[in-house]
Amino acid sequence: MTATATREPSARGHGSSRRRRVSGHRLQERRAGWVFVAPAVVVLVVFLFAPIVMAAWVSLLDWNGQSSPFSGDAEFVGLDNYRNLLVDAGLLRGDFMLSVRNTLYYVLFGVTGVTVLSFALATAVNSWVLKGRGYFRTIFYFPAITSSVAISVLFLFLFQGSGVVNVMLSWVGIDGPSWFNDPRGVLHIVLSRFGMDAPPSWLADNTLGGLSLWQWVSGPSVAMCALIALTIWASSGTFMLFFLVGLQDIPIELEEAAAIDGAGAWRRFRHVTLPLMRRSVVLVITLALISSWQVFDQVFILSQGAPAKTTLTPAYISYVRSFGDGQFGVGAAVAFVLFAIIIVLTIVQRWIGRERRA
Known part of the structure; x- marks a missing residue:
């Protein structure tokens, strides 16, 4: 014991x-x-x-950037900057809503175009039939490692009055400079060809955010279409790599089994490749969506909002208001509203593209 x-x-x-x-x-x-x-x-x-x-x-101050924002020289205005931006009728809200409309078209066509093109490029360079796949991968990816400023200057030379694009348009009887300086949207231009120059009363009279519905459905201007083409061409190489990684992760046995069962190339792509590429597609769309709302350098170099503010973007407004007009409080408010828009749209996009259990 x-x-x-x-x-x-x-x-x-x-x-x-x-x-x-x-x-x-x-x-x-x-x-x-x-x-x-x-x-x-x-x-x-x-x-x-x-x-x-x-x-x-x-963003809560009236600050000109010449002194410390924590000093007495900066006047505290609370939510006035946000109110002027989103509620009160004026030039600031009008410009911001125009920029939102322009960016919505930029996102709609830019994200769709870059997703489709990068997926097609990845499918092409992943094919065993294509010879010199490494060479083509390098060529397609090359714009992604080139400075966006250099690419923008290149497009500026292409689309200027005596540029290659306008010269080629003159061969088919189109006046290039007037075409690219047209502030109307492509939908309005097409409708004017059929004699519809005046909008219907219900589109002209009803407004949203200070803009008439006729302005909202105008479509992107020709200058904005050029910016969209620039973005698609410059970004497709980067997103091609995301899709290429996803394609190479698909087991070859699944493709072979589908082929043995008699599935053609289109059916294999639709029922085997696309479902297994869901995560890659969602990732690419998310990244392209975020970068599209933040577009600035192309607008700054190519158009600075012209013609008639049809290429204006929220990021460019934030820059002009801050460093051009000395209204850093307004510029910061624009930046935070843009941040909120990106967060909300990203959450919605992720919810739509989520994987659903059977």
Whole structure:
């Protein structure tokens, strides 16, 4: 009895000592982990989260950028910048709604075009029938590693008055400069060919966000179509790689089994390839959607909103209001509204493209 009673406390003491050592070891691991990630955390806080918080504060101010936003020179106006942007009728809200309309068409045609083209390119370079696949992969990807400024300048030369595009249009009797300087949307241009120059009363009288419904359904201008073509050409190489990775992850046995069962190329693509590429498609659409709403450099170099603000975008408005007019509070408010639009549309797109269980 005495020996057993003596051994039991010793065993309990040994177990508690072991637990303390394990706990101390885990604590040391946590501390070491924080030491290693501390530089990255500091960089994120200083260069990402702190500027976001500061920009949110600036959006509530009437600040010209000449002094500290935390000094008495910056007047606190609360939500007035957002009210002028979204509620009160005026030039700011009119320009912002025009930019939203322009960007909606940019997103609709740009995201659709780049998704379809990049998927087609990935399918082509993934085919064993194509010879020199590595060469074509490099050629298709080359625009993605080229500066967007250089690509924009190239398109500027192509579409200027004496550029190649306008010269080719003159061969078929189209006046290129007047065509690209037309502020009407492509739908309005097409309807005018059939004698419909005036809008129906119900489209002209009803408004949304300060714009008539006739303006909302005008379609992109020809200049915006050129910007969309630029984006599709420059971005398709990057998204081609995403699709290429997804295509190469599809087991070849599934394709062979479908072919043995008598499925043709189209049926194999529709019932085997596309369902297995759902995640890649959703990823590409999400990334293209986000980048399309943030378009700035092409607009700044090519058009600066012309003709008649038909290529105006929210990012360009934020830049002009901040650095052109010295209204940094308004520019920050535009940026945060744009951020909210991107978040909402991304959530909706992800919900629509989610995988559904049978």
